[in-house]
Amino acid sequence: xxxxxxxxxxxxxxxxxxxxxxxxxxxxxxxxxxxxxxxxxxxxxxxxxxxxxxxxxxxxxxxxxxxxxxxxxxxxxxxxxxxxxxxxxxxxxxxxxxxxxxxxxxxxxxxxxxxxxxxxxxxxxxxxxxxxxxxxxxxxxxxxxxxxxxxxxxxxxxxxxxxxxxxxxxxxxxxxxxxxxxxxxxxxxxxxxxxxxxxxxxxxxxxxxxxxxxxxxxxxxxxxxxxxxxxxxxxxxxxxxxxxxxxxxxxxxxxxxxxxxxxxxxxxxxxxxxxxxxxxxxxxxxxxxxxxxxxxxxxxxxxx
Numbered sequence: 001x002x003x004x005x006x007x008x009x010x011x012x013x014x015x016x017x018x019x020x021x022x023x024x025x026x027x028x029x030x031x032x033x034x035x036x037x038x039x040x041x042x043x044x045x046x047x048x049x050x051x052x053x054x055x056x057x058x059x060x061x062x063x064x065x066x067x068x069x070x071x072x073x074x075x076x077x078x079x080x081x082x083x084x085x086x087x088x089x090x091x092x093x094x095x096x097x098x099x100x101x102x103x104x105x106x107x108x109x110x111x112x113x114x115x116x117x118x119x120x121x122x123x124x125x126x127x128x129x130x131x132x133x134x135x136x137x138x139x140x141x142x143x144x145x146x147x148x149x150x151x152x153x154x155x156x157x158x159x160x161x162x163x164x165x166x167x168x169x170x171x172x173x174x175x176x177x178x179x180x181x182x183x184x185x186x187x188x189x190x191x192x193x194x195x196x197x198x199x200x201x202x203x204x205x206x207x208x209x210x211x212x213x214x215x216x217x218x219x220x221x222x223x224x225x226x227x228x229x230x231x232x233x234x235x236x237x238x239x240x241x242x243x244x245x246x247x248x249x250x251x252x253x254x255x256x257x258x259x260x261x262x263x264x265x266x267x268x269x270x271x272x273x274x275x276x277x278x279x280x281x282x283x284x285x286x287x288x289x290x291x292x293x294x295x296x297x298x299x300x301x302x303x304x
Contacts, residue, residue, distance in 0.1 A: 024174055024177075024178075025170055025171075025174060027174075027177070027184055028170050028171075028173040028174040028177060029165065029170050029173075030160060030184075030187075031134060031137075031173060031177065031184060032053055032054070032163075032165050032169065032170065032173055033159050033160045033161075033162075033163060034134075034137055034138075034141065034187055035053035035054075035056050035057070035137060036053040036159050036163050037141070037156050037157060037158065037159050038053075038056070038137050038140045038141060038144075038156070039051075039052075039053050039056050040156075040157065040159075041140070041144050041153075041154065041156040041157075042065060042069060042140070044153075044154045045069055045072050045153055045154070046065065046068050046069065046072065050065060054165075054169050054172070054173070057130065057133045057137075058130075060127060060133070060136065061096060061100070061127055061128055061130060062085065062088065062091045062096055062100040062103065063084075063100050063101065063102070063103025063104035063105075063106070063107060063127065063128070064083060064084075064085060064086065064088050064091070064100075064103055066103060066104060066106075066107035066127070067082075067083040067084075067103035067104075067106040067107050068080075068083065069107060069110075069140075069143075070106050070107040070109070070110030070111070071083070071110075072152075072153070073110065073114055073147055073152045073153065073214070074109075074110035074113045074114060074210075074214075075214070076214075076217075076273075077106075077109060077110055077113050078106045078107075078109075078110055082106060083103055083106065084099050084100060084102050084103055085097075085099070085100065085103075096128070100128065101124050101128050104124045104127050104128055105124055108121055108122075108124070111139075111143060113210065113273070114146075114147070114150070114152075114207045114210055114211070115146075115203035115204060115206045115207030115210070116142065116143055116146050116207075117193075117194070117197035117203065119193065119197060120138070120139045120142040120143070120190075120193075121139060122135045122136040122138075122139050130180075131180070132180070132182055133180075133182075134177075134182055134184055134185055135182075135185060138185035138187060138190070141156060141187055141190055142190045142193075142194065144156040145190055145191060145194060146194060146207075149194075149230075149232075150207055150208060150211045150227070150230060150232070152211055152214070204232040205232055205233065205234060205280060207232065208227070208230045208232035208233035208234075209233060209277070209278070209279065209280045209283065210273070210277065211227045211230065211233075212224070212227040212228060212230075212233060212250070212278070212283055213254060213277040213278055214227075215227040215228075216247065216250045216251055216254055216278075217254070219247070219251070221243050221244045221247045224243065224246065224247045224250070225240075225243040225246075225247075228243070228246065228283075228287075233280065233283070234280065235280075235283065235284055235287060236284065236287075237287060237288065237291055238287060239291065239294070242290055242291070242294060245290050245294070246286065246287060246290055249286045249289065249290050250278065250283065250286050253278055253282065253286050254276075254277070254278055257275075257276055257277070257278060257282075258276040261275045261276045
């Protein structure tokens with residue numbers, strides 16, 4: 001992308017209309033960068049290739065990639081089998097179908113589950129009907145930062161000025177944005193909005209606790225350790241040398257709680273996730289129990 005100068009050869013200034021046109025061109029370029037950033041981040045999460053940024057808006061409309069993304073950070077809520085048209089064959093043959101909205105709603109529900117503030121969430125029609133795709137991309141950026149802070153996803157990278165697009169691609173995007181008359185979201189303010197929304201917010205604790213449960217299920221000590229050490233979890237008395245023991249104790253407690261829930265047989269579709277997941281207090285109790293046993297063992301060794 002070649003940057004137009006605001007001053008022509010011979011020091012002839014651009015007209016107001018030309019400067020406005022240049023500003024709009026720059027907005028289109030910035031948005032293409034945001035699309036490329038979202039694309040690369042989703043590829044890292046999903047471990048599969050996605051279409052070019054110029055095509056990304058269109059392919060997101062069926063919600064398949066979004067539902068897969070939801071599966072990555074909330075697999076208990078969105079098992080793969082729940083994703084409609086997983087291989088996108090129906091979409092390729094007949095185009096969008098109303099059932100594709102289920103995928104978008106799965107993604108939205110997954111974001112609610114992990115506690116992403118609702119201020120970032122797009123409406124289903126913003127995606128499916130392409131009423132406000134920049135808002136959906138804005139949400140992906142907010143989700144990436146939120147999940148990164150929870151230790152559930154890699155960091156998204158700023159590519160502004162680092163990627164090039166043809167004049168045709170930039171002009172096409174400008175026309176697309178003009179057609180919908182959409183105000184571009186302030187991507188640069190996401191971090192500040194997140195900080196304000198989540199300060200002393202129960203949603204942040206909830207999301208951190210969900211992340212711990214998910215990490216325990218995965219069985220990786222390092223992942224569990226990162227989740228436990230997340231300040232939002234508000235856990236005390238963690239000891240680095242006991243992380244593997246915490247993992248095993250939490251695994252057992254989690255399995256016992258899930259088994260009790262199964263025995264109760266609550267078939268309600270609206271059941272509380274904490275019927276099977278450990279709550280913050282229960283996680284702290286497990287940590288305290290491990291610490292006490294470790295201290296007792298040390299005392300016994302010292303008396304021998």
